[in-house]
Structure formats: structure tokens, C-alpha cells
Amino acid sequence: MNFRHSERRRSFPSTDPASLMSFCAVSGGRSSRCASVSGLLRAEIIYPGMFTSNDARLLTILADLAGAAAENARLYQWTQELSITDGLTRLYLRRFFNQRLEEEINRFLEFKAPFTFCILDLDHFKRINDKMGHLGGDQVLMQLADLLRGEARVTDILCRFGGEEFALLLPYTPSQSGLIMAERIRQHVAQRVFQVLKDEINITISVGVAGCPEHAQTAEGIIAAADKALYLAKRDGRNRVVLSGEEA
Structure with missing residues (x-):
């Protein structure tokens, strides 16, 4: 005083x-x-x-x-941070991410500000768990989360969407720009050597990308559009990025 x-x-x-x-x-x-x-x-x-x-x-x-x-x-x-962040990856939990997604929807409806939504899935994660155990799988998830955190901009929102799935919200970003960023992340993941237990391994990710307003203008719609694009990426060989509405 x-x-x-x-x-x-x-x-x-x-x-x-x-x-x-x-x-x-x-x-x-x-x-x-x-x-x-x-x-x-x-x-x-x-x-x-x-x-x-x-x-x-x-x-x-x-x-x-x-x-x-x-x-x-x-x-x-x-305690506030614990309530909205995943204990393993230190990324946001899905329920907090959903709130931010709704905020971006409202921002678009009021100001016509576009954004891009990406779902990123770690390819063949079950094989990693089967070979290296859950401890090895956790190390892969933590290192992947760190890589994604380094790729994201200050304004971007990252979350652990569930299991080996991650989500990335890119405010004020048209879908074509979001597609370029998602492809850059995919390449960096594929080039990275991951230190897991006493081994070095390479992993890949598949990414589904959707943009507001062209693919959907609701939270449920944008998630469904990105999820369908992710399905196409995995169906056609994995380790690729697919934009909603494109046939992979």
C-alpha cells in the first residue's frame, strides 16, 4: 500500500x-x-x-x-484453466471449443467475418498404441499437440476434440487460406521425427476442412462438413487434406 x-x-x-x-x-x-x-x-x-x-x-x-x-x-x-483444458495435451477441451465456435458463428452473422474449421485425425493411432502401449501413445499425442500449438497463430483456437482427434478454429480466415494452413501443418507433421519411449517414429495426419459461410453457417453444420471431408481424406489413403465439397 x-x-x-x-x-x-x-x-x-x-x-x-x-x-x-x-x-x-x-x-x-x-x-x-x-x-x-x-x-x-x-x-x-x-x-x-x-x-x-x-x-x-x-x-x-x-x-x-x-x-x-x-x-x-x-x-x-x-481451477478455471483445469476446467477448460485437457490434462494430457494442455489444449482446450471440446466443450470450451464449442463455445468459441458458437461465438465465431455469431460474429459471422453480425459482421460477416469468415472463418475456417479443421478436424485433424492422427492416422493409424491404434497401431501406435498396440506397438508402444498407452504410454507411448500419450507421448505421441503430447508431442503432436506441441507441434500444433507451434503452428497455430495467436488468434487461433486449438482443442483436443476426442481421442486422437484435434480441432483447429481459424477466425477471420477464408476456407482457401485455411486449406493452405492445414496442408502446411500436415507436411510438418509428416516431416517431424517423434521421440517415443526409446524409439523414433514418423506419423501422419488426415485433415478435414470446412469454411463459414460457404459450407455451413451453424456450428453443427460446420462440424458435420469438416467431419465428412475428414472421412474422405481417410477413405482415400490418409495423410492428406480435404476441403468440404471436394471429391478426394
């Missing part, structure tokens, strides 16, 4: 406090081995020797309350 710039503080000619006390804002309890410093509480008086032991006790209590409040805010943010 700093009153240096308050009107009351500026009414005095001196700007250097004669008495100063600072207390660490501690979360977790001062006597706890898990205690941590989350901030600093500072008090000033222009007259020397004006702080009493009661002032010190009061400021210690205030500092502890501030530390507890900061810790509660941190925990709240953490």
Missing part, C-alpha cells in the same frame, strides 16, 4: 518518509514450510518514530490477508 501520490501525501513538502515499514504478503501461513511470498506491503509516515508495535501487528495481519487473497486468486485461475 503506497500513499506517496495521494493528495494527503503531497501536502507535505518532504517526499522521503521518516518512518517506513515493509511486510511480506505471505500465502500458506508464515509458519508453514509451504509458505510463499506473493507481494510486499509498504507503509510510510513522514514523522520519525511514529510506528508502534500495534501498528506492526496490524500491518502483519493486513499483509497476511493480502497474501491469502492473492493465493486464492491464483488458485481460482488454476
